[in-house]
Amino acid sequence: MAETLLxxxxxxxxxxxxxxxxxxxxxxxxxxxxxxSFTIKRGETLGLVxxxxxxxxxxxxxxxxxxxxxxxSVKFDGKELTTMKGEELRRQRRRMQMIFQDPYxxxxxxxxxxxxxxEPLEIHKISSGKEKQERVQELLRLVGLNxxxxxxxxxxxxxxxxxxxxxxxxxAVNPDFIVCDExxxxxxxxxxxxxxxxxxxxxxxxKLTYLFIAHDLSMVRHISDRVAVMYLGKIVELTDYKTxxxxxxxxxxxxxxxxxxxxxxxxxxxxxxIILQGDVPSPLNPPAGCRFHTRCPRxxxxxxxxxxxxxxxxxxxxxxxxxxxxxx
Amino acid sequence: MATLLxxxxxxxxxxxxEGVVHAVTxxxxxxxxxxxxxxxxxxxxxxxxxxxxxxxxxxQPPGKITGGEVWFDGRDxxxxxxxxxxxxRGNRIAMIFQDPMxxxxxxxxxxxxxxEALELHLGMDKRQARARAxxxxxxxxxxxxxxxxxxxxxQFSGGMRQRVMIAMGxxxxxxxxxxxxxxxxxxxxxQAQIIDLVKELREKVGMAIIWxxxxxxxxxxxxxxxxxxxxxRIVEEARVHDLYHRPYHPYTLGLLHSVPRLDxxxxxxxxxxxxxxxxxxxxxxxxxxxxxxxxxxxRCDVENPPLEYVSSTRRVACWRWEEMAARQDGGFxx
Numbered sequence: 254m255a256e257t258l259l260x261x262x263x264x265x266x267x268x269x270x271x272x273x274x275x276x277x278x279x280x281x282x283x284x285x286x287x288x289x290s291f292t293i294k295r296g297e298t299l300g301l302v303x304x305x306x307x308x309x310x311x312x313x314x315x316x317x318x319x320x321x322x323x324x325x326s327v328k329f330d331g332k333e334l335t336t337m338k339g340e341e342l343r344r345q346r347r348r349m350q351m352i353f354q355d356p357y358x359x360x361x362x363x364x365x366x367x368x369x370x371x372e373p374l375e376i377h378k379i380s381s382g383k384e385k386q387e388r389v390q391e392l393l394r395l396v397g398l399n400x401x402x403x404x405x406x407x408x409x410x411x412x413x414x415x416x417x418x419x420x421x422x423x424x425a426v427n428p429d430f431i432v433c434d435e436x437x438x439x440x441x442x443x444x445x446x447x448x449x450x451x452x453x454x455x456x457x458x459x460k461l462t463y464l465f466i467a468h469d470l471s472m473v474r475h476i477s478d479r480v481a482v483m484y485l486g487k488i489v490e491l492t493d494y495k496t497x498x499x500x501x502x503x504x505x506x507x508x509x510x511x512x513x514x515x516x517x518x519x520x521x522x523x524x525x526x527i528i529l530q531g532d533v534p535s536p537l538n539p540p541a542g543c544r545f546h547t548r549c550p551r552x553x554x555x556x557x558x559x560x561x562x563x564x565x566x567x568x569x570x571x572x573x574x575x576x577x578x579x580x581x
Numbered sequence: 582m583a584t585l586l587x588x589x590x591x592x593x594x595x596x597x598x599e600g601v602v603h604a605v606t607x608x609x610x611x612x613x614x615x616x617x618x619x620x621x622x623x624x625x626x627x628x629x630x631x632x633x634x635x636x637x638x639x640x641q642p643p644g645k646i647t648g649g650e651v652w653f654d655g656r657d658x659x660x661x662x663x664x665x666x667x668x669x670r671g672n673r674i675a676m677i678f679q680d681p682m683x684x685x686x687x688x689x690x691x692x693x694x695x696x697e698a699l700e701l702h703l704g705m706d707k708r709q710a711r712a713r714a715x716x717x718x719x720x721x722x723x724x725x726x727x728x729x730x731x732x733x734x735x736q737f738s739g740g741m742r743q744r745v746m747i748a749m750g751x752x753x754x755x756x757x758x759x760x761x762x763x764x765x766x767x768x769x770x771x772q773a774q775i776i777d778l779v780k781e782l783r784e785k786v787g788m789a790i791i792w793x794x795x796x797x798x799x800x801x802x803x804x805x806x807x808x809x810x811x812x813x814r815i816v817e818e819a820r821v822h823d824l825y826h827r828p829y830h831p832y833t834l835g836l837l838h839s840v841p842r843l844d845x846x847x848x849x850x851x852x853x854x855x856x857x858x859x860x861x862x863x864x865x866x867x868x869x870x871x872x873x874x875x876x877x878x879x880r881c882d883v884e885n886p887p888l889e890y891v892s893s894t895r896r897v898a899c900w901r902w903e904e905m906a907a908r909q910d911g912g913f914x915x
Binding site: 304305414442443444445446447450468472475510512513516519520521522526533 | 741771799
C-alpha cells in the first residue's frame with residue numbers, strides 16, 4: 254500500500270454574504286464546502302466530480318490554501334497546512350501546484366511564454382540566469398512544445414498549446430502534487446485526448462499525484478484511480494473507479510451516471526435514464542437532513558430530517574464510502 | 582418522407598482584417614419532415630454558421646453568404662425580401678441557442694417575450710396570447726406557469742431558462758426547430774432533462790429538428806441522421822447507426838476514438854487526433870483534414886476529395902473511403 258500524501262479531514266469553506274457598504278454586516282454564509290474528508294495516496298489520481306456549484310473547485314483551492322479554510326484540517330505529507338503561514342507555507346507550495354480550466358485567462362498576455370514558465374523558478378529562488386533558461390526549454394520539451402516558443406506570447410497559441418504552457422509552469426518547481434481544475438473542459442474534443450495523455454505520461458515519468466476535478470464523468474473515469482462524487486458542498490460517495498461505475502450506491506451517483514450520453518445509438522435506444530427533477534438548491538440555505546432529498550427519486554422520511562452518516566459499505570481492502578440512509 | 586428543406590452549395594465567408602475566413606464551403610443537405618438531423622463538429626468547423634446562414638442570421642458585415650440556395654416552402658430563402666424572411670424566422674423556422682441568458686431580454690418579463698411573437702406572427706390579441714403563453718410554459722414543464730409569466734429571466738435557473746427558450750421557439754408551431762448547442766452550458770443532469778423534454782415535444786408537435794453539437798454522445802440518442810463537419814465542409818453524412826458503428830471518414834473515426842466512453846473498458850490511453858484544426862483563412866489546398874489524418878496519401882495534400890454519395894443514405898468526402906469502408910464493414914469495430 255502506498256503512503257498517504259494528502260489527508261483532508263472535515264474541510265469547510267464558507268464565504269460570508271454581507272450587506273451594507275460602509276459597515277458590512279454578515280447576513281449569511283455560502284457553505285461552498287461543508288465538511289469533506291478524503292485521502293490521496295502518493296502517485297494516485299483522485300477524481301472529484303460534481304455539477305457546477307457543488308464546491309469541487311473550492312475544495313481544490315482550499316487544499317492549496319489559496320482560500321484559507323473555515324474549519325477542518327489539510328495534512329500534506331504529514332504537515333498541517335491550515336495553520337501554516339508565510340515562508341513555511343511558501344516552501345510547501347513549491348510541492349503543490351495547480352492547472353486551471355481556462356488557458357485563455359490563466360496566462361498573462363503581456364509576458365512571454367518563457368517568462369511565464371520561469372516565474373515560479375524566480376519566486377522560489379530555484380534557479381537563475383542560464384540555468385533558468387535551460388530549465389524553461391527542458392520544460393517546454395517535456396510538455397511537447399518547441400523550446401523556441403519561449404520567446405512568443407500566449408495569444409500566438411491555440412487552446413491546447415496554452416494548456417501545455419500552463420502545465421509546464423506548474424511543473425517548473427518539481428511539485429509532488431497537482432490540482433487539475435477542469436483542465437480540459439475548455440478544449441475541443443480532438444484536443445482533449447492529447448492533454449489527458451500528456452497528463453498521464455507526466456504522472457508516470459515524474460511520479461506525480463493528481464486531484465483531477467471535472468464535471469465530465471467519462472473523462473474522470475478514464476483518468477482516475479478513485480473517484481469522489483460531490484453534491485452541494487459534500488462528498489456523497491467515494492470508491493475506486495470501477496466499483497463506482499459498476500455498482501454506484503448513492504442515488505445521485507446513479508442519476509449522474511445515467512445522464513451521461515454514450516456515443517452509441519444502439520445503447521442510447523435501450524438506456525433507461527433516471528431524470529432528476531428540479532434544480533440544485535442554493536448552498537446559501539441547503540436542505541436539512543440529506544442535501545439531495547429534494548431531488549432524490551428514492552427519498553424516505555428520515556432523509557428529510559437526519560443527515561446520513563459517511564461510512565464504508567465496502568470491505569477493508571475495497572473501500573466504498575457513501576452517505577445515504579438507504580445503506581443504514 | 583417529403584423533403585422540407587434543401588440546402589444547395591451554401592458558402593459563407595467573413596471578411597476580416599486578417600483575411601477572408603472561409604467559414605462554410607459548399608454545404609448541401611436535405612431535411613425531411615419530422616426528421617431530426619444532428620450536425621457535429623468542433624469549434625470553427627462551420628456547424629453554427631452553416632445553420633445561421635439558412636435564416637440569414639449572419640452579421641453583415643463582416644459576414645456574407647456568398648453562394649448557394651436554401652429551398653423551403655417553394656422559395657429560396659437566400660433570395661426573398663427581408664420582410665419575407667422575418668415571416669419565416671421564429672414562425673416557420675425557430676431557433677434555440679446555447680446560452681439562454683444572453684438570448685433572452687433581461688429587462689422584459691418572459692411573458693412579454695413569449696406573447697410578442699404570438700401577437701406578431703399569429704395576430705393574437707393580448708388575452709389570447711397570454712393564455713397561449715401559459716399553455717406553452719406548462720408544456721415545457723415550468724411549474725406554476727401562470728405566475729412565472731411575470732418573472733424576469735434572471736429569476737430562472739439555467740435549465741428553466743432553456744425551457745423558456747424552447748417554449749418561445751415552439752410558440753408559433755414551427756416546422757423546423759434549429760437547436761444550436763442548447764445543452765452545452767448546462768449540467769449533465771439538466772441536459773438529460775432538456776433532451777428528454779425535446780424528445781417528448783417532438784412526438785407531440787412533430788417538428789423537424791436540426792441539432793448542432795460538439796458532443797457525439799448527445800446526438801447518438803436523438804438524431805435520425807448525422808452530418809459531420811470539419812474545416813467548414815461536410816466530411817461525412819450517414820444514418821445514425823451507420824455513422825457510429827461504421828464511420829467511413831477518418832475524422833469521424835478519430836473523434837469516436839478520442840473520447841473515453843462511460844461503458845467501455847478502462848483502457849490505458851486515448852487515441853488523440855494529432856495536430857490542430859485548419860486555419861480557415863489559409864486553408865490547405867487538399868483535404869482540410871489531411872495534415873492530421875493517419876490514413877493520408879499523397880493525393881490528399883493536393884486535391885480535396887468531393888463529398889460523394891457512397892450509398893443511397895450516406896455521403897463521405899475521402900479519397901480512401903472504400904478502404905475505410907471495407908475495414909469497417911469487415912467486422913472491425915475499433
